[in-house]
Amino acid sequence: MATEIPLYREPVETLPTDPIDRVIRYHVQTKHHFNRYARSLGHLDWANQPDPFRRFEGAPLIRLPLLKSGDEPASPSYDAIYVRGAVPANPVTLPSLSRFFELALALSAWKRGGDMQWALRSNPSSGNLHPTEGYLVLPQMDRLDLNAGLYHYAPKEHGLELRAEFAAEQMARLLAPFPPESFLIGLTSIHWRESWKYGERAFRYCNHDVGHAIGTARVAAATLGWNMALLDGVAQDRVAALLGTDRMEDFIHAEREHPDCLTVVWPSGDVKRETLDGKCDAEPAIPLFLDSEMVQELAAATWRGNANRLSRDNPVPWEIIDDVAAASWKPMAEARSVALPRLLTNDVSRVTFHESLSAGQLIRQRRSAVSFDGKTSITSATFFQMLGRIMPVAELPQLERPMPWDILPWEPAIHLLLFVHRVDGLTPGLYVLVRDREKLPLLQQSMNEEFVWTPVPGCPEILPFYWLLEGDAKKVAAQVSCHQDIAGDSAFSLGMIAEFEGRLREGGAWWYPRLFWEAGLLGQVLYLEAEAAGVRGTGIGCFFDDPVHEIVGIKGRSFQSLYHFTIGGPVEDGRLMTLSAYHHLNR
Ligand SMILES: Cc1cc2nc3c(=O)[nH]c(=O)nc-3n(C[C@H](O)[C@H](O)[C@H](O)COP(=O)(O)O)c2cc1C
Numbered sequence: 001m002a003t004e005i006p007l008y009r010e011p012v013e014t015l016p017t018d019p020i021d022r023v024i025r026y027h028v029q030t031k032h033h034f035n036r037y038a039r040s041l042g043h044l045d046w047a048n049q050p051d052p053f054r055r056f057e058g059a060p061l062i063r064l065p066l067l068k069s070g071d072e073p074a075s076p077s078y079d080a081i082y083v084r085g086a087v088p089a090n091p092v093t094l095p096s097l098s099r100f101f102e103l104a105l106a107l108s109a110w111k112r113g114g115d116m117q118w119a120l121r122s123n124p125s126s127g128n129l130h131p132t133e134g135y136l137v138l139p140q141m142d143r144l145d146l147n148a149g150l151y152h153y154a155p156k157e158h159g160l161e162l163r164a165e166f167a168a169e170q171m172a173r174l175l176a177p178f179p180p181e182s183f184l185i186g187l188t189s190i191h192w193r194e195s196w197k198y199g200e201r202a203f204r205y206c207n208h209d210v211g212h213a214i215g216t217a218r219v220a221a222a223t224l225g226w227n228m229a230l231l232d233g234v235a236q237d238r239v240a241a242l243l244g245t246d247r248m249e250d251f252i253h254a255e256r257e258h259p260d261c262l263t264v265v266w267p268s269g270d271v272k273r274e275t276l277d278g279k280c281d282a283e284p285a286i287p288l289f290l291d292s293e294m295v296q297e298l299a300a301a302t303w304r305g306n307a308n309r310l311s312r313d314n315p316v317p318w319e320i321i322d323d324v325a326a327a328s329w330k331p332m333a334e335a336r337s338v339a340l341p342r343l344l345t346n347d348v349s350r351v352t353f354h355e356s357l358s359a360g361q362l363i364r365q366r367r368s369a370v371s372f373d374g375k376t377s378i379t380s381a382t383f384f385q386m387l388g389r390i391m392p393v394a395e396l397p398q399l400e401r402p403m404p405w406d407i408l409p410w411e412p413a414i415h416l417l418l419f420v421h422r423v424d425g426l427t428p429g430l431y432v433l434v435r436d437r438e439k440l441p442l443l444q445q446s447m448n449e450e451f452v453w454t455p456v457p458g459c460p461e462i463l464p465f466y467w468l469l470e471g472d473a474k475k476v477a478a479q480v481s482c483h484q485d486i487a488g489d490s491a492f493s494l495g496m497i498a499e500f501e502g503r504l505r506e507g508g509a510w511w512y513p514r515l516f517w518e519a520g521l522l523g524q525v526l527y528l529e530a531e532a533a534g535v536r537g538t539g540i541g542c543f544f545d546d547p548v549h550e551i552v553g554i555k556g557r558s559f560q561s562l563y564h565f566t567i568g569g570p571v572e573d574g575r576l577m578t579l580s581a582y583h584h585l586n587r
Pocket of ligand 1: 121205368369486538541
């Protein structure tokens with residue numbers, strides 16, 4: 001008898017166990033391809049749309065004053081926020097905290113079209129879904145009639161919900177290593193808000209949005225003369241403990257929050273401080289970590305409030321999102337500090353500010369363009385000015401880098417591939433901006449070896465900006481951006497090319513979200529620069545990953561494009577009505 005030919009067996013995917021391989025698997029699986037988008041539900045389940053506003057029922061709400069644009073603290077000029085020492089430090093008061101949250105995370109307008117109405121915020125968000133939640137960890141302060149504790153920021157009410165009251169003395173000990181009047185800002189993400197629409201790719205978008213929120217917060221702090229640094233040395237379970245996201249009992253029927261990061265904010269000014277034993281700190285430094293045991297002690301406080309339920313039905317379980325969130329979790333603390341710079345007040349007198357452009361006004365008016373006119377061009381001077389703002393000046397110590405790059409405690413990982421369409425004085429085509437000059441050879445080796453990296457005539461020497469290919473890139477830019485015309489009808493668009501697998505293998509899987517934070521922060525700078533130049537920007541999260549790489553011959557995973565952006569002359573949607581941010585509050 002003839003032996004039976006074995007039945008076909010479906011190959012079983014063996015899942016990687018190493019966290020770095022797991023985040024790479026997530027990244028590869030959530031790429032968009034010309035013939036196949038990353039997995040999502042494929043339709044919008046409107047009946048189950050998540051509420052964009054989290055509240056903690058039972059937590060007392062402290063309303064922040066609604067300030068008019070001219071009220072104190074008034075906004076400095078837009079240029080001044082980029083000059084160290086040019087904006088005098090405001091004391092931490094209820095009005096200054098209100099201004100901070102207004103410019104960082106508040107509503108900026110409502111849009112109405114037909115019978116739909118939706119809120120926009122100071123921080124942009126993929127699909128306007130707003131997965132990012134903001135928290136304030138506050139010590140007892142002389143000028144502030146607020147208890148020490150953890151507060152959740154409620155943007156619709158422009159208020160602070162007291163989640164936990166911390167003992168003033170414990171908070172003082174936690175923040176003792178930081179300059180006077182320091183407080184913490186925390187960010188979390190509700191992944192479900194994004195995955196409801198975007199499915200598996202949502203973890204990327206949530207982290208872009210964290211990066212944008214880091215940017216809006218850093219810039220808001222700068223308008224008040226405050227400094228800010230990411231506390232990247234805190235282990236993630238301590239971030240969770242301090243922000244209360246690990247409290248199952250407060251989220252029983254509610255969608256969970258993922259703890260992303262903590263930052264410290266301190267009013268600048270005299271940085272001379274006393275150490276705990278009363279001596280003068282000779283070389284003042286900012287720690288990028290918190291005392292882990294003290295965080296545990298604080299978390300034993302009495303907590304208030306239960307998170308509200310955002311959707312009718314339970315979230316669609318996208319297992320790969322939970323897996324990448326777990327794999328990219330930062331398990332250990334790092335006891336790192338960064339030196340505080342002396343104030344460079346001499347620089348201030350040499351700068352002439354464009355007094356007419358108020359930083360606050362630009363932040364409030366920032367919007368994403370929904371389409372571009374296909375004709376507006378910008379001058380090369382404006383273009384180089386924008387590129388200058390996104391240079392982190394990697395060779396400087398962290399806190400001496402230009403705002404907002406002083407907030408990130410790492411060497412820049414992202415470079416730009418630019419599709420130049422309408423920049424006066426520049427030949428249309430493909431260009432590269434190397435944001436860390438040392439990385440030039442690495443980038444050159446990773447791209448098509450036939451490229452001649454030509455320096456661009458008229459470009460300021462401080463910009464490592466190279467011309468790769470001459471030609472009309474309008475069609476290809478739109479094509480690789482999920483066929484979105486906004487990438488071709490603008491003055492220029494770009495892909496953010498991140499140092500990828502090397503960073504992950506050397507640094508750890510938790511670098512994955514951080515790469516997106518850097519990309520989001522970069523996008524935020526570009527949004528504001530576009531407004532300042534009288535044009536407009538739009539973030540582009542939807543693009544075909546590998547086709548972008550193929551344009552310049554990037555093979556393998558040493559570099560990956562993580563986010564796109566476009567800037568040009570906007571076309572308004574005349575059908576929409578704009579309403580003021582807090583018209584609904586009548587106060
Ligand atoms: C990470 C990210 C990705 C985005 N991707 C796109 C995109 O692919 N296409 C698009 O038209 N807009 C995109 N946007 C713009 C958002 O739709 C916009 O920020 C949101 O609707 C809020 O509007 P606002 O920016 O005017 O406040 C993106 C924004 C962000 C922050």
